[in-house]
Amino acid sequence: MKLNQTLVVVAGLAAALQIATAGNVTGKITLKGTPPPEAPIPQAKENADCGKLLTAVPTTQHWVVSSKAELANVVVVIKGVAGAKSTGDAAAPALMDQVGCIYTPTILAVQTGQKITVKNSDPVMHNVHTRPNVAGNDEMNKAQFAKGPDLTFAFSKPEDFLKFQCDVHSWMFSWVTVVDHPYFAVTDKDGNFTIKDVPPGKYKIVATHRKAAPKGMESDIEVKADGGKADFTLEVPAK
Amino acid sequence: MNQSPHNSWLHRFAVLTALATLTLLGIGGLVTSHGAGMAVPDWPTSYGYNMFALPFHFWKGGVFYEHSHRLVASGVGMLTMILAVWLWFSETRRWMRWLGVIALVAVVLQGVLGGLRVVWFKDQIGIIHATLAQLFFALVCAIALFTSRWWVERRPPARLNGGLEQAGSETGAPLRWLFLSTTILIFLQLIIAATMRHEHAGLAISDFPLAHGKLWPDMSDAAVERYNQQRMEVVSLKPITTFQIGLQMAHRIVAVMILIGVAACAWRGAKTQLRRLTFTWLGLILVQIALGVWTIWSNKAADVATAHVLVGAFSLVTGVLGCIICNARLAGNKTPHVVGDSQCSTIRTVSV
Ligand SMILES: [Cu+2]
Numbered sequence: 001m002k003l004n005q006t007l008v009v010v011a012g013l014a015a016a017l018q019i020a021t022a023g024n025v026t027g028k029i030t031l032k033g034t035p036p037p038e039a040p041i042p043q044a045k046e047n048a049d050c051g052k053l054l055t056a057v058p059t060t061q062h063w064v065v066s067s068k069a070e071l072a073n074v075v076v077v078i079k080g081v082a083g084a085k086s087t088g089d090a091a092a093p094a095l096m097d098q099v100g101c102i103y104t105p106t107i108l109a110v111q112t113g114q115k116i117t118v119k120n121s122d123p124v125m126h127n128v129h130t131r132p133n134v135a136g137n138d139e140m141n142k143a144q145f146a147k148g149p150d151l152t153f154a155f156s157k158p159e160d161f162l163k164f165q166c167d168v169h170s171w172m173f174s175w176v177t178v179v180d181h182p183y184f185a186v187t188d189k190d191g192n193f194t195i196k197d198v199p200p201g202k203y204k205i206v207a208t209h210r211k212a213a214p215k216g217m218e219s220d221i222e223v224k225a226d227g228g229k230a231d232f233t234l235e236v237p238a239k
Numbered sequence: 240m241n242q243s244p245h246n247s248w249l250h251r252f253a254v255l256t257a258l259a260t261l262t263l264l265g266i267g268g269l270v271t272s273h274g275a276g277m278a279v280p281d282w283p284t285s286y287g288y289n290m291f292a293l294p295f296h297f298w299k300g301g302v303f304y305e306h307s308h309r310l311v312a313s314g315v316g317m318l319t320m321i322l323a324v325w326l327w328f329s330e331t332r333r334w335m336r337w338l339g340v341i342a343l344v345a346v347v348l349q350g351v352l353g354g355l356r357v358v359w360f361k362d363q364i365g366i367i368h369a370t371l372a373q374l375f376f377a378l379v380c381a382i383a384l385f386t387s388r389w390w391v392e393r394r395p396p397a398r399l400n401g402g403l404e405q406a407g408s409e410t411g412a413p414l415r416w417l418f419l420s421t422t423i424l425i426f427l428q429l430i431i432a433a434t435m436r437h438e439h440a441g442l443a444i445s446d447f448p449l450a451h452g453k454l455w456p457d458m459s460d461a462a463v464e465r466y467n468q469q470r471m472e473v474v475s476l477k478p479i480t481t482f483q484i485g486l487q488m489a490h491r492i493v494a495v496m497i498l499i500g501v502a503a504c505a506w507r508g509a510k511t512q513l514r515r516l517t518f519t520w521l522g523l524i525l526v527q528i529a530l531g532v533w534t535i536w537s538n539k540a541a542d543v544a545t546a547h548v549l550v551g552a553f554s555l556v557t558g559v560l561g562c563i564i565c566n567a568r569l570a571g572n573k574t575p576h577v578v579g580d581s582q583c584s585t586i587r588t589v590s591v
Contacts (some may be wrong), residue, residue, distance in 0.1 A: 039471045049299055060471055125297065129277055131477075139360045141280040165475040168277040168300040173475040211468045237468045239452075 022197040023227025025078060029207055031190045032070040033236030035063035036054070041171045050101035050125040050169060054197045058171075061106045062211050063236075070191025071209060071234060073107040075160075077184040077219070078195055079204045084181035088113030091182070095119065095162065096174065098126050099167075100146075103164065103174035107210070112158060112180045118151040120144045126172065128153075133164040137178070141167070143189075161210060174211065198223045205230045213237040245391040249325055253383040256318040260376045261549070263315050266308045267372060271436050273283060274474055275301030276365065282354040312350055319346040322382070338382055345375045351487035365437035367387035370430055375551045377559040385558055395569075414507050415565045421500030422558030427494045429555060430584050432548075435486055441476040443483035447535040450488060494531065497554075498524055506560070520557045526550055533549065 019196035038059035044050050045057045064072035088111030096106050096213040097119040110116055118128050128151055136157040142149055157160065160182045177184075185193040205221045212234035221230050270276050273387055279285045285293045298306055315489030319342050326339030349371050356364035384390055435443065450456040451466060458481045465479045501524045502574070508517035530547040538545045 017243065024412050036469070036471055037475045041473055043473075047300060060473055062471055114322075125299075125302075127278065127280055129280075131475075141360070143280050143286055167275055167305075168302055170274040170301060170474040201493075211464075213467070213468060215464060236463050239469070 001237075021222060021225045022199045023225060025195040025205070025221065025223055025228045025230060027076065027193055027200050027205075027230040029071045029074045029076075029187050029193070029232045029234060030064070031065050031069050031191075031212060031236065032233050035065060035211070035236050036064060044101055044169070044171050047101065047169065048161060050122075052080065053100040053122060053124070054155055054190070058100070058102060060129065064106075064189060066190055068190075070187075071212065072189045072191060073105075073186050074187040074191070074193070074207050074209045074232075074234070075107065075109050075184065076187065076193045076195065076205065076207045076230075076232075077109075077177075078198055078223075081181060081183055081199060081201065081203060084183060086112045086114075086180045087182050088154070091115075093117040094176075097121055097165075097177070098172070099171050100128075101166075101172055103166075104170055106174045107175040107177070107186055108159075108174065109179060109184050109186050110155075111182055112156055112178055113154055116153045117174060118144065118164070120146070120148055120150075123147055125168060126166045127168055129165050131165060131166055132159055133162070134159040137162060152209075160208065177208075198227070200224055206236065207232040209234055211237070243573065245388045246329060246386065248384040249329060250383065250388070252318075252322060252325065253379065253386050256315070256322050257376070257379045257383050259311070259315050259318055260379050260455070261552070263308070263311045264372055264376055264552050265545060265549055266304065266311055267491070268545035269541060270304045270308050270499060271365065272539075272544045272548075273301055273304050273438060274476075275304040275359075278302045278305040278355060279309070279357070282309075282357045282381065291445070309353075312353065316346050316350060318371055318456065319343055319379070322379075326382070328470055332385075335382075335385060337387070338378070341384065342375065342378050345371065345378065347376060357521065362437050362439060366433045368429070369437060371435035373429055373555055377556045380556045380560060381563060395455065406527060414504065414511065414513065415562070417500060417504045418561045418565050421497060421504060422555070423549075423564050424493060424497050424500055424556045425558050426492065428497060431490050431493065432551065435490065436544075436548075438483055439475075439477050440479045440483050441470075441474075442535060442539050443469075443479045443487040444533065445538070450484075450491075456484055490531075494528060498528065513561065516557065516561050516564070520554065520561065523550060523554045523557060527554055534572055 003067055012156070038061065040057045040059050042057055045054050061073075065105045066072070091111055095108045095117050096108055096131035099121045101122060101124060101161060108116070120126055123146045125143065125145050125148075127141060127143045130137075130139055130153060132139055132155065134157045137155040137159055140153065142151050155176075155178045157178065159178045161175040161177055163173050164176060182196050183198055185195045187193045200223050202220065202222045204218055206216050206218045208216045213236070214234075217232055219230060221228050281287065283290060283307055286297055288294070290313070293306060323339035323343040327336050330336045349368065352364055352371065353370045356368055357359070371539075377409075444450045444456060446452065451462070454463075460481070463479065463481050463484070470476075501521050505517040505521040510516055527547065527550045530543060530550055533548050534540070534544045
């Protein structure tokens with residue numbers, strides 16, 4: 001009994017120490033090559049309901065690249081952190097909104113068990129239809145009325161780019177990557193990412209973009225007490 | 240004649256049912272072409288409402304197609320029920336009465352399959368639903384044929400026999416076998432096509448006449464990944480797979496085989512009374528191939544793809560009716576009442 005208590009205390013101390021010494025991993029993703037032009041979505045503007053909410057014909061958002069070739073919407077995951085567990089149950093819900101019949105963001109990353117709140121900011125009815133490919137993650141199809149109450153989703157198994165779609169508006173879709181630990185991030189519009197509180201150690205770090213090559217670029221990283229840094233250059237796939 | 244006296248109202252009603260079915264096929268095709276199969280998440284209710292009471296403000300976007308499909312389907316169900324009852328009580332040809340029953344069972348099964356596809360999230364059910372839809376259309380068209388004056392008061396078969404025999408001796412290949420095998424090919428093509436459409440992956444091969452830039456596409460995993468990465472999907476599509484690329488190549492090859500088959504039918508049928516039918520068939524196939532190419536070049540525009548589905552259905556029905564007419568005529572006077580189950584093999588009795 002006493003030994004057990006001691007063990008718990010030691011383990012607790014170790015965990016506290018680890019967080020205390022854990023640092024942020026940051027980096028930037030750059031794109032090499034010129035991506036194909038985004039396709040226009042005329043049917044969105046032509047739609048009686050959605051057209052009113054849009055000032056121009058929207059386009060697809062497959063390649064969100066800054067003027068300095070920095071690539072957004074890349075999911076970056078650190079793999080191999082010993083004892084890494086999902087803290088999804090306790091994590092704040094991730095937010096997905098529908099604005100002007102477009103999902104924002106188009107790429108989201110969450111932990112297993114973490115709630116995903118889907119909002120409808122439109123005065124338009126949507127349905128939110130999940131299209132998982134991994135057994136254990138549920139396919140669901142829920143109606144969401146105009147400015148209706150939020151819907152909540154959560155997935156129990158890790159999965160890359162699980163699709164959310166609206167069948168009322170065929171051009172509405174987005175992806176959610178589900179990870180079974182907290183060490184991941186999605187790049188912002190300047191291609192930057194920050195993965196918080198990574199314990200020191202040597203790991204693999206993987207950057208995945210839906211369209212860029214290679215799919216899931218992997219490199220080694222050593223995280224020290226003050227964190228670490230990892231930059232990637234992804235490419236537009238050759239014809 | 241000891242057949243049912245021709246009932247023109249029954250025939251007209253059968254034609255009406257066939258036309259309604261055609262409309263339903265078109266709307267069903269639009270549902271899939273617009274990716275709207277799941278736009279109404281519940282079934283048999285619609286957004287919690289009784290299907291017939293869904294308020295109009297819901298009828299927008301994908302809901303419009305899916306909900307219209309459900310309503311028209313109910314209409315076709317009603318028409319089929321009336322047709323089956325009418326046949327049951329008015330037909331003296333026993334097999335015709337049962338044909339009505341089969342149609343009724345098929346339409347009910349079809350409705351249930353459509354509903355299960357929605358509530359079970361099963362794309363595969365869509366394949367069966369789409370295939371059964373066209374078989375049902377062919378069945379209703381056959382009922383319309385069997386109830387027509389032209390069919391009931393058939394002219395003596397001798398003239399046609401003569402024509403066919405003549406054609407057969409000229410070319411050495413009996414027309415009825417050509418009809419049957421080409422119709423089976425079209426049916427096979429339908430299954431391939433329904434599988435492609437209900438995998439919801441869009442165009443597995445986005446170019447024509449080449450396939451991913453080659454005569455035979457690179458189907459390696461690396462290549463398939465590249466194809467997916469290069470795609471700029473506007474609507475929600477599943478990633479394409481090696482299987483789907485293979486299926487699309489099969490579709491193209493079977494299309495060529497069908498064209499050859501139908502052209503041969505037209506060639507050999509030219510001097511028979513089936514001339515008009517076979518030439519119509521050939522015309523349909525040519526239009527169908529053009530629509531298939533246009534589907535690719537338009538990046539699978541929903542209206543073009545749906546027209547391709549409809550002309551495909553017409554091609555199948557023409558083949559089925561052609562098989563029926565050619566076999567029944569050849570079967571001659573000996574079995575005028577059992578044309579429905581007469582097979583091409585009965586030709587031996589007359590071709591001697
Ligand atoms: Cu929507």
